Amino acid sequence: MKEGRYIVGIDLGTTNCVVAYSDMQVERAPREMAKINLFRVPQLTGPGVVELRDSLPSFLYVKEGHEDASNSLELPWQEEDTVTVAGEFARERGAEVPHKLISSAKSWLCNSAVDRETPILPWDTTKDIEKLSPVQASCALLRHIKNAWNHEMAADDTDLCLENQAIYLTVPASFDAVARELTVKSAQMAGLKDIVLIEEPQSAFYAWIDKAGDDWRDQVEKGDLVLVCDIGGGTSDFSLIEVNEGEDSLLNLERVAVGNHLLVGGDNLDLTLSYFLAAKLREKKKKLDAWQMRGLVHSCRKAKENLFSSEGADEYPVTVLGRGSSLIKGTIKLSLKLADVQQVVLDGFFPACSLDDKPAGSSATGMKEFGLSYESDPAITRHLAQFISSHTDDQGNPRLPTAVVFNGGVMKSPLIRERVLDVLKQWHSAAGSGEIRQINAVDFDLSVAWGASYYGQAARGEGIKIRGGLGMSYYMTIEAAMPAIPGLAMPTRALCIAPFGMEDGSQAESKDRLFNLVVGEKVTFDIMSSPNRPDDQLGDVIDNWEDMGITGLTSIETELEGTDEGFIPVTFEVKVTEIGTLEFWACSRDDDRKWRLELNVRPKV
Amino acid sequence: MNATKAYATKSFTVIVLFMLIIGGAVSAGIFFGLKKLALIFAPGSAGIITIPGINETFTIQTLADLVHFLEIATTQYIAYIGIFTVLVFLVLGLILWVLLKSSVGSLLKTLASMPADKKGRERGEGAKKKDFAEKRLEQERQKRLFLHFISVLQREGRLLDFFAEELSGYDDDQIGAAVRSIQEDCKKSVDKYLSLVPVIDKEEGDTVDVEPGFDPNAITLTGNVSGEPPFTGVLRHRGWKAAKNEVPKLSDVQDASIVAPAEVEVE
Numbered sequence: 117m118k119e120g121r122y123i124v125g126i127d128l129g130t131t132n133c134v135v136a137y138s139d140m141q142v143e144r145a146p147r148e149m150a151k152i153n154l155f156r157v158p159q160l161t162g163p164g165v166v167e168l169r170d171s172l173p174s175f176l177y178v179k180e181g182h183e184d185a186s187n188s189l190e191l192p193w194q195e196e197d198t199v200t201v202a203g204e205f206a207r208e209r210g211a212e213v214p215h216k217l218i219s220s221a222k223s224w225l226c227n228s229a230v231d232r233e234t235p236i237l238p239w240d241t242t243k244d245i246e247k248l249s250p251v252q253a254s255c256a257l258l259r260h261i262k263n264a265w266n267h268e269m270a271a272d273d274t275d276l277c278l279e280n281q282a283i284y285l286t287v288p289a290s291f292d293a294v295a296r297e298l299t300v301k302s303a304q305m306a307g308l309k310d311i312v313l314i315e316e317p318q319s320a321f322y323a324w325i326d327k328a329g330d331d332w333r334d335q336v337e338k339g340d341l342v343l344v345c346d347i348g349g350g351t352s353d354f355s356l357i358e359v360n361e362g363e364d365s366l367l368n369l370e371r372v373a374v375g376n377h378l379l380v381g382g383d384n385l386d387l388t389l390s391y392f393l394a395a396k397l398r399e400k401k402k403k404l405d406a407w408q409m410r411g412l413v414h415s416c417r418k419a420k421e422n423l424f425s426s427e428g429a430d431e432y433p434v435t436v437l438g439r440g441s442s443l444i445k446g447t448i449k450l451s452l453k454l455a456d457v458q459q460v461v462l463d464g465f466f467p468a469c470s471l472d473d474k475p476a477g478s479s480a481t482g483m484k485e486f487g488l489s490y491e492s493d494p495a496i497t498r499h500l501a502q503f504i505s506s507h508t509d510d511q512g513n514p515r516l517p518t519a520v521v522f523n524g525g526v527m528k529s530p531l532i533r534e535r536v537l538d539v540l541k542q543w544h545s546a547a548g549s550g551e552i553r554q555i556n557a558v559d560f561d562l563s564v565a566w567g568a569s570y571y572g573q574a575a576r577g578e579g580i581k582i583r584g585g586l587g588m589s590y591y592m593t594i595e596a597a598m599p600a601i602p603g604l605a606m607p608t609r610a611l612c613i614a615p616f617g618m619e620d621g622s623q624a625e626s627k628d629r630l631f632n633l634v635v636g637e638k639v640t641f642d643i644m645s646s647p648n649r650p651d652d653q654l655g656d657v658i659d660n661w662e663d664m665g666i667t668g669l670t671s672i673e674t675e676l677e678g679t680d681e682g683f684i685p686v687t688f689e690v691k692v693t694e695i696g697t698l699e700f701w702a703c704s705r706d707d708d709r710k711w712r713l714e715l716n717v718r719p720k721v
Numbered sequence: 722m723n724a725t726k727a728y729a730t731k732s733f734t735v736i737v738l739f740m741l742i743i744g745g746a747v748s749a750g751i752f753f754g755l756k757k758l759a760l761i762f763a764p765g766s767a768g769i770i771t772i773p774g775i776n777e778t779f780t781i782q783t784l785a786d787l788v789h790f791l792e793i794a795t796t797q798y799i800a801y802i803g804i805f806t807v808l809v810f811l812v813l814g815l816i817l818w819v820l821l822k823s824s825v826g827s828l829l830k831t832l833a834s835m836p837a838d839k840k841g842r843e844r845g846e847g848a849k850k851k852d853f854a855e856k857r858l859e860q861e862r863q864k865r866l867f868l869h870f871i872s873v874l875q876r877e878g879r880l881l882d883f884f885a886e887e888l889s890g891y892d893d894d895q896i897g898a899a900v901r902s903i904q905e906d907c908k909k910s911v912d913k914y915l916s917l918v919p920v921i922d923k924e925e926g927d928t929v930d931v932e933p934g935f936d937p938n939a940i941t942l943t944g945n946v947s948g949e950p951p952f953t954g955v956l957r958h959r960g961w962k963a964a965k966n967e968v969p970k971l972s973d974v975q976d977a978s979i980v981a982p983a984e985v986e987v988e
Contacts, residue, residue, distance in 0.1 A: 158970070162876065163982075165869065166970040190972050415902065435902040440984075443882045444891050449898035 120281035122269075123150075123576075125568025126261060127286045127316070128299070130222045131349030131383065132171040132525075133157070133257055134565035135265070137281075138573060149579055152326065152569045154562060158264050159203030163188035169204060171561065172264075176218040176256055177206035178238065178245050193267040199246045200253075202260040211410050215241045220350050221253035223379055225302075226288075226295035228670065233298075254302035262306055279307050284568040284575075288353045289315040289374035289587050292645055293698040294670050294715050300697055313696030314571050317344035317355035318371055318582050320523035320557070322567030325580060327558040333367050335555060336519060341372075342555065343517035345500070345536060346564075348524040352378040352496055354503045356517060357582060371584035372617075374647055375503040380491045382526040385461050388494075389416040392460050393434060393450055402448060404436065411436045419452040420461065424529035430454045458531075466497050466535045471514060471543045473501050497539050504543070506648040506665075516544055521555045528560045583619075586692055589652050590614040591644040591666055594629075608642075610661035614690040614698065616650035623691040624654045630705060632683040633676055640673040641713070643700075672700045672713035686711075731824045739817050858973065865977040869969065870914065872980045878906035881981065914967065920960030929956045 121141050127134040135155040144150060156168035164187070178200055183189055189201050200206070200218065210217025218237045227250070230236055235247035248256065262278045270276035285308075287299055296313055303311045321344055325332045336342065340359040346352065354375035362368045390413040394404055404412060412434070419432040431453050438446015475493035491499070505514040520540060522533050533554065540552045557563060574581045591610035614624055633639050646652075646666040658664055676684060684704050691699040700713040874880040883903050888896060911917060920939050921929060931940060931952040939960065942952065 161969070162873075164972040164974050166972070168967065187972050188974055192970055418905070433898070433901055435898050437879055437882075437899060437902055441882065441885065443879060444886050444888075444895055444899045447895065447899045447902075 121276060122281045123284070123569050123572030124155075124265075124278065124281050125152075125284045125286070125314075125319070125565045125570075125572060126258070127319070127562075127565035127568065128222060128254065128257065129171075129174055129348055129564070130220050130351050130381070131174055132561070133174050133261060134171045134562050135261055136562065136565040136569045138569045140573075147578070149326065149570070149573055152566055154565075155265065155269075157203070157261065158192065158268060159260070160189065160191065160201055160205035161203070162205060162208075164190075165205075166192055167204075172203050172257065172261065173207040174202075174219070174221060174257055175207040175210055176200040176202050176221070176248070176253055177210045177213075178216045178218065178248075180216075180245060191263070193263050195263065196259075198256060198259070200248065200256050202257055212407075214238075215243050216245060218248060218253050221250055221257065222288075223350060224250035225254055225298050226291055226377055228294065251298050251302045251305065254299065255305040258303055258306035258308060262308060279309065282572050283308055283311040284314050284572045285311045286316045286319050286564050286568050287313050287696075288351060288377055289317050289355045289371075290353055290377035290647065292588065292669055293590065293643075296697045297715050300695060311695065312572075312575070314568050315355065315371070315374070315584065315587065316564050317346050317353055317374070317523070318357070318584060319564045319567035319571060320344055320346055321357055321369075321521055321582065322570040322574070323558045323563035324521055324555060324567075326566065326570040336367065338367065340519055341515055341517045343504075343520045343540070344523065345520055345527070346523040347496065347526040348381050349383050349526075350379065350381040352380055352499065352524075354500060356504075356507060356515075369580065369582040371582050371587070373503070373507040373650065374587040375499070376647060378491055378496070378499050380465070380494050380496060380499075382524070384494060385465060385526065386413055386417045386420065388464060389420060389452070389457065389460055392456065393452065396450065397448065404448075405439075407439055408436050408448070416452070420457060421529070423452065423454050423457050424461075424531045462531070462535050465494050466532060466539070467495050468539055468542065469495070469498050469501055470546065471501050471505050473498050475499050475502060497536065500536075500539075501543075507650075514547075516540075516547060516549055517552060518550060519553050519555050522557050523560055523563055525561055527557070585617040585619045585622075586614060586698075587616070588645045588647045589616040589649050590669075590690065590698070591646070591652075591658070591661065592688065593642040593644065594657070607659075608661075610644055610658040610664075610666055612652045612654055612656040612658070613688055613700075614692070615652055615654050618690075618692050620692050620696060621694050623689055625687055625689040625703065626655050627687055628655060630685045630687060631702075633686050633702060635676045635682065635684060638673055638675045639702075640671050640716075642671050643669045643715075645669045671716045673716060674702065674711045674713045676702075676711055684709075732821060735817070735820050735824060739813070743813065861973065861977040862971065865971050865974065866968065868978070868980050869971060873910050873914065874907050875981045877910045878903045880907055914965070915963040916965040917961045918964045920962045921956055923956055923959070925956055925959060927956050929954055 122137045122139055124135065124137045127136075135157060136152050137155055138150040138152045140150055142150060154170060156170055157172040158166050158168050159172055161167045161169070179189060189205075201209075206217070207219075210219070215238060221237065224230070224237060224239075225232060230250075232250045235249050235252070237248050237250060237253050238245075241247070265278040270278070274280070283303075285299065285303060287296060291299070299313065300311065303309075321342065328335060336359045338359060338361040342357040342359065344353075344355045344357060346354070352375075355371055356373040358370045358372045360368050360370060390409065393412060393416065394409065397404060415434045415436060419434050422432050423429070431451050434450045434452050436448045436450075437443055438448075475491070475495065475498045493499070504516065507515055509515045517540065520537065522536070527533055537552065537554055544550065544552055558566065570579060571581070573579050590613055592613050593608040594611045595606050595608060611626065611629065613626055618624060644661065644666045646664075648665055652658070658666065685706065686702040686704055689701040689703050689710075691701065693699060698715075700715070702711045702713060704710070871881070875882070880903060883899065923929065931942065931950050931954065933950040935950060939962075942954070943957070944954065946952070
């Protein structure tokens, strides 16, 4: 890791990117943490207008020839022939021409149904425009951040360039090994060679620690189980952090569980509200065109924020102005009632449910449109129930969290926070266990980047670190030991090759299991993962793994060089790198040769 | 590029001329020498060689005579005529050098004078032109910056479209519905760009003291004003002050007078 002047935390979000940094050269008292600042990102906010914003909307607008020629899309710095514009202008302009807009690049990065390194975005475009791969799209966002930083912070000193600083990039806790690998790859493509990955919910928790200062030890106690509930614009992410007492009788923190990747977030709320209102308009025989629909989504967001703020009214007017010169004549006026919002948002996305409830499976419509796999059940509380009930204690009872930290734009609304807290309390009372309290978050939008910068300081030994390690356990298929039956596929078994909680920088070798690999031929192994089997140990073999919460991830492959040796007996070794990615190695038993097995990022056939 | 070409042609002609002269001189010398030798060795001649500059006369009849002649010629000739010829070539070389130098020098001078001329021109009428262009550009930028805030209000809140409406044709209800949205969006933009705060943070109607040395830009005194401060009066308007003034960076566009672009939907 570079020992640059700044420690930079980058929250590469699904809908917004935020950058925070701490200046390590500023004078401060010993043992005091360096102050963390927000880097305001310069970006195009209109044609020919460059302004600073707290965040960079994660939207890319694909330029075309006639736009490239005019200088209205120029940035104050030199761009190495990029075909996209990032930020606020991209989001606004892209809403007008959706076939040229790339959004949710990060969700595509963890979509194993597509080849994430072929240019497929903008998705669903029939027009002949330049396309980017999900990796390239993430790279374009990071490149914008890098260039913006170098323009603002390192105008006359290359030592201050972003690529020369310690960079901590946040990823959802639910990102699997492939998505992490691709995130690192996109950062490297953007010229950020030296980065470390950190999980977003952990990062949000670090932000709280930083804000609370030394008092944080008074606000949690030994035995606390803290739920981090991060609901952003496009995704939801849960983690459980356990508070323990170490041998030195100081509190320490350990991340004990991470949830699945859920493609549901604040944008879904706004869209649902606006479709709800559009349906009401249709009853009145008023139809909205695409332009007015955008206006409606926009006003719905305002109305929702207003109604959900603590001193909101019971009703809020939603107006969609007429287009062009028929401003007043074409104005459509509606009013959004608090009861409606509660019904649509709270009961739709945060319904009261019991801990045993499971999210509804995919709908029975048969053909599902290919693309991002949005959740078929939007009820976030049901996903939360599934997450918490899968994390059990020794007796097999679900361990209920005793405190909760909220994060993400959706959680800005006190009503939604209250609802989630109510649901959690209800689970507690049903189980007859203790209380749950809310830990005050710092800033629902910015704290992830903030916490990443704190973590960077902690990594230099200046603050507390959450012990975490691998957020999932990883498996490899092996064939069952039974005689082959003609015409039947051999049942496979899952061999645990990397257990949950493996520490960064450690490695695990499955010593007692040998594989004979053929020299000079491509060898492929299927890799599976599971987020909720923390008790599996290295070398454990699981039968019927499909029914045991283990899902196929991808394959790893390599080609063993060599000529006439025939077979080489090898063992497998899995390494968790300091960056936060996984490496798979095949080690020869008889000598010290090693082969790296590459993760396959192409979709499974 | 042009200068080197000019230099090449010029030096080429000069060198060719010199080579022609030297070649001519040498060939003429060989011609006359051969003619003389032919006379000496012609049958019937006495074989007497008289070398100009050496007061000796040879009569070549045997080989030994020839060797002797060569000996005398090499020592004496080099001593006198050799030095003379070397001097002549030196002088020729000098002349060549001077010529080349002068021609190259004049070329370099023209080269040097070319940008100087340009500079001079710029400093003259060019400078005026540039200053003028820069001034124009600056004016355009100022104009764009001035219009930018209006264009933000139009983009975010449709303010100009609202101003353009003929209100007499609509009910107050209809106007009210539209205004609600416009006011809200415009307010958001004003907050974002200026974040206005009152100049005097007190309630209207409160009694206010105006100290000596107050900023007349910040406080306007009305009513019964006479004499010197301090004054005491009633706050009628709290005033507005921009707490934030973040000027965006605007790139140069073709037409700075555009406030809101026309929209054309491509079918």
